[in-house]
Amino acid sequence: MIRSLIAAAALMAAVPVYAQGTPTAASKLTYIHAGTLLDRPGQKPRGNSTIIVRDGRIVEIRDGFVAPEGGATLVDLKSAFVLPGLIDMHVHLLSEGDPLRERMEALTRDDGDAFIIGTQNARRDLEAGFTTVRDLGSEPRAIRALRDGIDRGAIAGPTVINAGRMISVSGGHGDSQNGLAEPWAEAVAAHQINTCNGPDDCRRAVRAQIGLGAQVIKFAGTGGVLSNVAGGLGKQMTDDEMKAVVDTAHSFGRRVAVHSHADEGTRAAIEAGVDTVDHGTFLTDSTIALMKTRGTWLVPTMLAPQTAVEAARAGKLPPATIPKAEAAATAAKDSHRRAIRAGVKIAFGTDTGVSRHGDNAREFALMVGAGMTPMAAIRAATLDAADALDRKGEIGSIEPGKWADIIAVTESPLEEVSRLERVDFVMRRGVVHKAGGKRQVFPLD
Incomplete structure (x- = not known):
């Protein structure tokens, strides 16, 4: 068995690797x-x-x-x-925008099902005008296969910059055990490698996602609206854990996004050196000033809280998520308006997967409503997003x-x-x- 695996690995190593986008036919x-x-x-x-x-x-x-x-x-x-x-800095290609149904069907789905869902969503986003997306939380193997299939020209979709699974502390936003009965929680825990506790363990979790093909790292600095646990939206990672995540990712040449709602968590992530703050729901003026000083990007995802509140009121979210959705929606609009007015760098992102794929461009009107000009909103989804991705030489203009x-x-x-x-x-x-x-x-x- 071991010899067969070694032989297979040697054969794979012998196969030539083609550069992304290299034409295989005559010059066109x-x-x-x-x-x-x-x-x-x-x-x-x-x-x-x-x-x-x-x-x-x-x-x-x-x-x-x-x-x-x-x-x-x-x-x-x-x-x-x-x-x-256009560039969307925050999507979930393997999610259909119905978290309650996805939880109910989780026991009957695997990476193959997720891949098929992803191919449909990728095409919807592409046909909506989004030629590049940053996927910030999906099954590592499925999203890697989707990314590579698109790059090879086998699947229609946008260029994908993938994070794999979000790094989270145990019990935090991103821990798949949350809300499960004990037997199922134990089964999930046996296969879960994205949760960590303490700086050394968080370094291990980052390296594990990079080993599975992550091109960017995302971690949960605070609680989240859609996690099925009544843990609120406060800071969940310690300062040392955040610093371990960011430093490890940067040492591998990966940029880092933080999922963050509470101001305390956002500020700690900025001080740890994070590249983008995604959501930034409860921003104080002092944290906004720190973002300007550090040059940290804000990805507001204005469409997400609006969609979450609509889903909560329609009974499509678990009870534990409803008060969080209401609180986030109320605070986000004011925080984003103040950040825009202060001149914080803004990169376009939607959290699509919470909302429906193909509806990503609805974010533009919300950005303009928060104080951006149409030109500034478009730049946030093109040149500025390319800058935030460190891909200005390839895309954005x-x-x-x-x-x-x-x-x-x-x-x-x-x-x-x-x-x-x-x-x-x-x-x-x-x-x-x-x-x-x-x-x-x-x-x-």
């Missing part, structure tokens, strides 16, 4: 005629322009409508508003050398940002997935 050239082009969100849009794409990357942008070279494909967006593909992640809407979202809820055209890495508002046949070669 595409010309895109754009009526209005927001190539760099934050700057004034260009008029009639031609984007030239070769093998999935942008090679040139020219003024006017340039006739394509012989053999090139022409994409006519002359009457459209064209902008970079339409510039030579970057991936051809391009979307279009029929009218300017700078006048009415909710127009981004109806994306008409989607291209990811040079492949058209949606045109004229309709799904395109996805090429498998």
